[in-house]
Amino acid sequence: MLDPFSGHARHITVLCREALEFLSVRPEGRYVDCTTGGGGHSEAIAERLTTGRLLALDRDPSAVALASERLARFGEKVWVRQAAFKGLAAAVEEFGGKVDGILADIGLSQMQLDDSARGFSFAAEGSLDMRMDPAQELTAAEVVNRTDERELARVIYEYAEERRSRRIANAIVRNRPFHTAKQLAGVIERAVPGSRTHHHRLHPATLTFQALRIFVNDELGQLESLLEQAPDVTRPGARIVVIAFHSGEDRVVKNVFRRWHTEGTCRTLTKHVVWPSEEETAANPRARSARLRCAERI
Numbered sequence: 001m002l003d004p005f006s007g008h009a010r011h012i013t014v015l016c017r018e019a020l021e022f023l024s025v026r027p028e029g030r031y032v033d034c035t036t037g038g039g040g041h042s043e044a045i046a047e048r049l050t051t052g053r054l055l056a057l058d059r060d061p062s063a064v065a066l067a068s069e070r071l072a073r074f075g076e077k078v079w080v081r082q083a084a085f086k087g088l089a090a091a092v093e094e095f096g097g098k099v100d101g102i103l104a105d106i107g108l109s110q111m112q113l114d115d116s117a118r119g120f121s122f123a124a125e126g127s128l129d130m131r132m133d134p135a136q137e138l139t140a141a142e143v144v145n146r147t148d149e150r151e152l153a154r155v156i157y158e159y160a161e162e163r164r165s166r167r168i169a170n171a172i173v174r175n176r177p178f179h180t181a182k183q184l185a186g187v188i189e190r191a192v193p194g195s196r197t198h199h200h201r202l203h204p205a206t207l208t209f210q211a212l213r214i215f216v217n218d219e220l221g222q223l224e225s226l227l228e229q230a231p232d233v234t235r236p237g238a239r240i241v242v243i244a245f246h247s248g249e250d251r252v253v254k255n256v257f258r259r260w261h262t263e264g265t266c267r268t269l270t271k272h273v274v275w276p277s278e279e280e281t282a283a284n285p286r287a288r289s290a291r292l293r294c295a296e297r298i
């Protein structure tokens, strides 16, 4: 389905029913969607509010522009602002103080992936950029063209559990400089031939691209910061719902929830992760790796 505002394929919101159930939205409550993206979850939350309000955040200014248009019909009930997770507490303060629930659906949106100029997808001729916030200095091109081989191998292994990280890092160093995402994807494909069959549907560059994106955007540091601030910006009874897309992110969430339990800050409401239903993954294969956890502020 095309987005009426951007003309690009619209991001299909994942685990929407489950996220709304766990958030347990009250019509008069105040909520934060930390990753408004295409505005899908935000719209579903806003539709349940009467006197309540929603703060919709994203670090990507194009997502903020898109969500602002989609959510404009809610008027003052919904505020859309640009902020990264690290700016959560400041944004909530400006919104009027503690809230009744937080949602974070982390990772990339379909719009970001499809915009070839941003270099998130190896299929496109886009520049090797990968910044979610274009005001940030560090780009993926900087990382692949300047990082030493050992460190590159570490990044590729640590952020994506790519077992062939050393071979890939060596090929990168031998073939740089890189200017486009496609050029990098081609070198990786030649460095680790035959891996398509090994990893089934995955292109051989998939894990390397994931690792670079996570590193460039400091995604795990951002997530830790979000979870660090969450108890301080929520009222007792508030729900904190996180949707992760790979095991590295989910591990961070699981460990912080465990710590909250020990400290007595929050209790975990999801004993195990919640996966999308078969119907959802059949309709939207991208939802396959999504997993949700929820904690409740005590």
Ligand SMILES: C[S@@+](CC[C@H](N)C(=O)[O-])C[C@H]1O[C@@H](n2cnc3c(N)ncnc32)[C@H](O)[C@@H]1O
Binding pocket: 011, 012, 013, 014, 034, 035, 036, 037, 038, 039, 040, 041, 042, 057, 058, 059, 060, 063, 083, 084, 085, 086, 105, 106, 107, 108, 109, 110, 132, 219, 222, 223
């Ligand atoms: C999967 S999309 C969200 C889609 C949205 N829930 C929807 O239904 O349309 C993830 C969004 O989170 C944003 N994002 C990722 N990391 C972020 C961070 N550290 N701070 C703020 N936004 C972030 C991305 O820019 C992207 O727009």
